[in-house]
Amino acid sequence: xxxxxxxxxxxxxxxxxxxxxxxxxxxxxxxxxxxxxxxxxxxxxxxxxxxxxxxxxxxxxxxxxxxxxxxxxxxxxxxxxxxxxxxxxxxxxxxxxxxxxxxxxxxxxxxxxxxxxxxxxxxxxxxxxxxxxxxxxxxxxxxxxxxxxxxxxxxxxxxxxxxxxxxxxxxxxxxxxxxxxxxxxxxxxxxxxxxxxxxxxxxxxxxxxxxxxxxxxxxxxxxxxxxxxxxxxxxxxxxxxxxxxxxxxxxxxxxxxxxxxxxxxxxxxxxxxxxxxxxxxxxxxxxxxxxxxxxxxxxxxxxxxxxxxx
Amino acid sequence: xxxxxxxxxxxxxxxxxxxxxxxxxxxxxxxxxxxxxxxxxxxxxxxxxxxxxxxxxxxxxxxxxxxxxxxxxxxxxxxxxxxxxxxxxxxxxxxxxxxxxxxxxxxxxxxxxxxxxxxxxxxxxxxxxxxxxxxxxxxxxxxxxxxxxxxxxxxxxxxxxxxxxxxxxxxxxxxxxxxxxxxxxxxxxxxxxxxxxxxxxxxxxxxxxxxxxxxxxxxxxxxxxxxxxxxxxxxxxxxxxxxxxxxxxxxxxxxxxxxxxxxxxxxxxxxxxxxxxxxxxxxxxxxxxxxxxxxxxxxxxxxxxxxxxxxxxxxxxxxxxxxxxxxxxxxxxxxxxxxxxxxxxxxxxxxxxxxxxxxxxxxxxxxxxxxxxxxxxxxxxxxxxxxxxxxxxxxxxxxxxxxxxxxxxxxxxxxxxxxxxxxxxxxxxxxxxxxxxxxxxxxxxxxxxxxxxxxxxxxxxxxxxxxxxxxxxxxxxxxxxxxxxxxxxxxxxxxxxxxxxxxxxxxxxxxxxxxxxxxxxxxxxxxxxxxxxxxxxxxxxxxxxxxxxxxxxxxxxxxxxxxxxxxxxxxxxxxxxxxxxxxxxxxxxxxxxxxxxxxxxxxxxxxxxxxxxxxxxxxxxxxxxxxxxxxxxxxxxxxxxxxxxxxxxxxxxxxxxxxxxxxxxxxxxxxxxxxxxxxxxxxxxxx
Numbered sequence: 001x002x003x004x005x006x007x008x009x010x011x012x013x014x015x016x017x018x019x020x021x022x023x024x025x026x027x028x029x030x031x032x033x034x035x036x037x038x039x040x041x042x043x044x045x046x047x048x049x050x051x052x053x054x055x056x057x058x059x060x061x062x063x064x065x066x067x068x069x070x071x072x073x074x075x076x077x078x079x080x081x082x083x084x085x086x087x088x089x090x091x092x093x094x095x096x097x098x099x100x101x102x103x104x105x106x107x108x109x110x111x112x113x114x115x116x117x118x119x120x121x122x123x124x125x126x127x128x129x130x131x132x133x134x135x136x137x138x139x140x141x142x143x144x145x146x147x148x149x150x151x152x153x154x155x156x157x158x159x160x161x162x163x164x165x166x167x168x169x170x171x172x173x174x175x176x177x178x179x180x181x182x183x184x185x186x187x188x189x190x191x192x193x194x195x196x197x198x199x200x201x202x203x204x205x206x207x208x209x210x211x212x213x214x215x216x217x218x219x220x221x222x223x224x225x226x227x228x229x230x231x232x233x234x235x236x237x238x239x240x241x242x243x244x245x246x247x248x249x250x251x252x253x254x255x256x257x258x259x260x261x262x263x264x265x266x267x268x269x270x271x272x273x274x275x276x277x278x279x280x281x282x283x284x285x286x287x288x289x290x291x292x293x294x295x296x297x298x299x300x301x302x303x304x305x306x307x308x309x310x
Numbered sequence: 311x312x313x314x315x316x317x318x319x320x321x322x323x324x325x326x327x328x329x330x331x332x333x334x335x336x337x338x339x340x341x342x343x344x345x346x347x348x349x350x351x352x353x354x355x356x357x358x359x360x361x362x363x364x365x366x367x368x369x370x371x372x373x374x375x376x377x378x379x380x381x382x383x384x385x386x387x388x389x390x391x392x393x394x395x396x397x398x399x400x401x402x403x404x405x406x407x408x409x410x411x412x413x414x415x416x417x418x419x420x421x422x423x424x425x426x427x428x429x430x431x432x433x434x435x436x437x438x439x440x441x442x443x444x445x446x447x448x449x450x451x452x453x454x455x456x457x458x459x460x461x462x463x464x465x466x467x468x469x470x471x472x473x474x475x476x477x478x479x480x481x482x483x484x485x486x487x488x489x490x491x492x493x494x495x496x497x498x499x500x501x502x503x504x505x506x507x508x509x510x511x512x513x514x515x516x517x518x519x520x521x522x523x524x525x526x527x528x529x530x531x532x533x534x535x536x537x538x539x540x541x542x543x544x545x546x547x548x549x550x551x552x553x554x555x556x557x558x559x560x561x562x563x564x565x566x567x568x569x570x571x572x573x574x575x576x577x578x579x580x581x582x583x584x585x586x587x588x589x590x591x592x593x594x595x596x597x598x599x600x601x602x603x604x605x606x607x608x609x610x611x612x613x614x615x616x617x618x619x620x621x622x623x624x625x626x627x628x629x630x631x632x633x634x635x636x637x638x639x640x641x642x643x644x645x646x647x648x649x650x651x652x653x654x655x656x657x658x659x660x661x662x663x664x665x666x667x668x669x670x671x672x673x674x675x676x677x678x679x680x681x682x683x684x685x686x687x688x689x690x691x692x693x694x695x696x697x698x699x700x701x702x703x704x705x706x707x708x709x710x711x712x713x714x715x716x717x718x719x720x721x722x723x724x725x726x727x728x729x730x731x732x733x734x735x736x737x738x739x740x741x742x743x744x745x746x747x748x749x750x751x752x753x754x755x756x757x758x759x760x761x762x763x764x765x766x767x768x769x770x771x772x773x774x775x776x777x778x779x780x781x782x783x784x785x786x787x788x789x790x791x792x793x794x795x796x797x798x799x800x801x802x803x804x805x806x807x808x809x810x811x812x813x814x815x816x817x818x819x820x821x822x823x824x825x826x827x828x829x830x831x832x833x834x835x836x837x838x839x840x841x842x843x844x845x846x847x848x849x850x851x852x853x854x855x856x857x858x859x860x861x862x863x864x865x866x867x868x869x870x871x872x873x874x875x876x877x878x879x880x881x882x883x884x885x886x887x888x889x890x891x892x893x894x895x896x897x898x899x900x901x902x903x904x905x906x907x908x909x910x911x912x913x914x915x916x917x918x919x920x921x922x923x924x925x926x927x928x929x930x931x932x933x934x935x936x937x938x939x940x941x942x943x944x945x946x947x948x949x950x951x952x953x954x955x956x957x958x959x960x961x962x963x964x965x966x967x968x969x970x971x972x973x974x975x976x977x978x979x980x981x982x983x984x985x986x987x988x989x990x991x992x993x994x995x996x997x
Contacts, residue, residue: 023801023804023805024804024805024806025738025739025804025805025806026804033738035734036734036735036737036738037738039732039734039735040729040735040738043728043729043732043735044725044729047724047725047728047729048725050689051721051724051725054692054693054696054721055718055721057696058695058696058699058714058717058718061696061699061700061702062699062704062714065635065699065700065701065702065703065704066704066705066706067703067704067705071701072701073636073637073701073702073703074637074701075636075637075638075703076637076638077637077640077700077701078637078638078639078640078641078642078698079640079641080640080697083641083693083697084641084644086693087641087644087689087690087693087694088644088686088690090689091685091686091689091690092686094685095679095682095683095685095686098682098728098731098732099678099679099682101732102675102678102679102682102731102732102733102734103671103675103678103679105732105733105734106671106674106675106678106732106733106734107671107675108734109733109734109737110670110671111668111737112668112670135510169504169509169510170502170504170505170510171502171503171504171505171601173666173740173741175806175808177738177805177806178806181666181734181737181738182666182737182738182740182741183666183668183737184664184666184667184668186595186601186602186667187504187595187596187601188595188596189595191668192668204815204816206808206815207808208666208740208741208742208808209502209741210429210497210498210502210505210741210809210810211505212429212496212505212510213425213426213429213496214425215425215810215811215812216425216811216812216813216814216815217813217815219815260410281595281596282595282596283596283597284591284594284596284597285596286509286510286594286595286596287509288508288509288510288512289509289510289512290316290512291316291317291512291513294426294496294511294512294513295424295426
């Protein structure tokens with residue numbers, strides 16, 4: 001009995017080792033992330049039905065049948081029909097259950113049209129946001145609000161955000177842990193993603209797919225705020241003197257390392273900018289990174305690169 | 311049509327200029343100094359002891375499957391060490407470059423490696439570990455063991471076997487060259503598209519990566535053909551399909567995978583070559599290209615490649631566990647069925663590497679279920695190994711410990727693999743370090759199997775024991791390091807840390823990253839024990855009998871240790887599965903043949919080595935766009951092939967007296983012995 005607290009020690013050590021105290025994925029914010037977390041727990045649980053006993057049995061056999069123990073030794077036993085049916089049958093049943101769960105949860109969290117939100121009122125009137133990634137910044141365009149923000153995503157509480165995503169250059173992956181399922185962002189193509197924003201909070205989003213020398217600095221701030229704060233934020237962004245037409249965008253999209261992910265705003269993005277960017281990439285517009293730039297990202301600090309796209 | 315490239319180009323040197331030599335990088339200068347010293351010592355020793363002729367006649371031109379296997383393993387171990395050094399640099403960079411206030415030295419803003427260099431380091435780490443460490447070591451092991459296990463004299467095509475080795479070596483040399491001449495790819499070992507296209511990777515790095523893989527994978531494909539034919543056609547009399555050892559079965563299935571998968575990689579890279587060299591648009595985002603095509607093609611090879619590596623590992627466990635449990639493998643038939651089930655499913659799961667690439671829920675669902683199906687035969691294998699332990703008589707030698715540790719790694723890797731197979735879960739940890747920790751469980755399982763196999767078959771091949779004391783220390787430190795590094799990495803995965811970060815933006819991860827670094831230092835200690843193990847073993851050279859373990863079950867332990875170059879003085883007649891165990895039980899394991907017969911052996915040939923080195927020149931010429939070099943090298947290869955085609959060498963014959971003499975004096979036929987020149991057969995003698 002008195003041993004018990006000590007047995008918990010390694011587990012406690014492991015937990016306290018990460019002094020944030022919160023493994024981000026353990027604390028899902030959105031309904032979608034909650035399904036994902038549930039699927040994680042379910043999978044670990046059902047696999048444990050096999051893995052835990054097998055691990056223990058292997059350990060027990062290793063101990064019990066060591067040569068020096070002189071335990072029962074049967075050098076001929078190598079076949080048992082019952083056991084062979086079991087060793088195929090048990091994994092088969094588990095995989096069947098996991099398969100059903102997998103297909104169901106995949107539909108529930110489908111980034112394009114998550115089943116879990118299908119019947120909610122908020123999903124019928126989503127907040128549309130267009131996301132364009134460059135080397136190596138995030139541009140969030142709010143077509144309904146006529147603003148765009150760099151490296152900052154703000155969502156009003158209670159709304160469902162629906163994203164269209166594309167890239168100017170290479171592939172990125174859109175991800176905010178505990179908030180949104182990952183989706184790839186590809187040049188010349190459009191992908192979609194969705195999440196609900198049940199309560200206020202601040203999160204860090206980032207690209208999960210390597211995109212070149214500036215990749216490690218490619219984060220964005222994500223804030224879920226009250227409607228009033230959102231309106232105030234929109235007004236602040238709308239007051240920005242910088243306008244965003246396609247020409248201004250081609251300047252913005254030059255390879256730029258935004259150290260510290262500094263936030264800035266554009267007012268009045270051109271309608272159809274997103275489609276223009278997709279179309280341009282399909283037509284072969286690229287934003288090359290020069291050999292010199294790949295070698296020294298110091299050359300890529302904001303504002304130094306300003307050549308026209310080729 | 312040749313595309314415009316950045317930077318200068320000259321007809322004589324192509325893109326190669328003095329700037330390509332990184333003489334300003336202190337890390338590379340130190341590395342070069344160490345490599346140069348080791349190289350000079352090796353060359354000096356060879357010349358001082360006048361072993362150059364021996365090296366050429368007995369090794370570089372050898373077509374003996376054991377020597378080729380050993381050279382494969384040496385190549386793999388050297389590359390394994392290089393890959394580990396890269397891993398150590400990645401972990402050290404991440405342990406330093408945490409947060410905006412972290413220090414930076416040697417030209418880096420944070421840490422000690424600037425991003426462009428860091429990206430090369432992790433790309434090289436992956437490429438080397440998978441293609442130039444694990445693949446050659448496992449190929450080498452199958453090369454050494456399979457012909458012996460099936461009672462064959464050699465591989466079906468000994469000459470082609472040597473060619474495979476030297477093509478793989480040429481690829482490995484290219485990877486190493488990129489350290490000191492130019493750069494390596496900075497776009498991941500998978501070649502992230504369109505990052506590998508010219509606009510985003512204008513340098514020679516991607517070309518190094520591409521040609522190194524292309525050349526070595528031709529070698530791997532040829533080896534797959536060789537293995538399949540050997541297993542089908544070269545088995546000793548009585549060795550029916552269901553008497554074959556499980557390692558031979560897994561080698562057969564793995565090479566069927568290799569033969570079907572590697573050409574896909576070759577094609578995928580050829581299309582990328584067209585993009586980079588001729589301005590084609592197979593994979594570009596614009597002008598009608600489709601970058602998703604590359605990702606699909608790469609993983610249509612990439613996932614079977616995982617099973618290409620893991621199946622021999624499973625075969626190794628299936629040999630070692632019965633030997634040291636002193637009983638037959640439980641469920642032999644199911645084990646073979648499970649092997650082929652895994653191989654079969656391996657072709658239908660590739661999309662799980664990119665669930666996030668916006669395929670619909672139906673497509674993702676299909677590949678999710680297909681992926682989970684792999685869990686069934688894999689589960690069967692674990693159960694069968696477990697039941698093999700049941701009522702056994704276990705001895706914990708180093709090979710056995712490695713095999714058992716591999717089982718535990720497989721359980722952890724399997725659990726996390728099943729998690730990743732669910733798209734809903736995958737959407738939260740894809741491209742995070744959770745995935746890295748998962749597949750390192752799997753590749754370290756393969757690593758455990760490789761160390762198990764090397765310590766298991768070493769005494770067989772070389773005729774003396776590997777030092778057990780240092781071997782055990784190597785094992786325990788290695789396993790402890792593995793636990794420390796990868797448990798911490800799983801935890802960071804749940805934090806959402808992405809892979810390939812050269813700068814850590816969240817300081818809260820520091821304790822875990824430092825834990826990982828501590829584990830890496832422990833790995834360094836384990837390498838020390840590994841080197842000491844080799845040193846002590848080579849120094850003491852404790853000779854062993856034909857069955858060094860006393861409880862081995864398969865045919866390779868029937869012949870002498872070290873194995874004579876002709877393998878078996880008399881081809882054995884196989885009576886049952888686990889032939890040696892059966893002979894031991896019936897007191898037949900030491901029966902000597904009454905008379906010897908002449909043995910027909912293949913002659914050595916220098917052409918494979920020459921073709922390998924010409925391929926190196928061909929690759930180097932293409933990488934630097936030195937067209938004349940590539941052209942002459944290709945011409946040289948064609949001429950070498952023509953010369954070989956008209957070569958009338960029919961091999962030589964060992965007379966019965968020679969064989970009898972060598973059977974009396976075993977060391978004269980061992981792997982280290984130098985053979986006298988033997989005259990090839992004439993056409994008349996051969997008929």
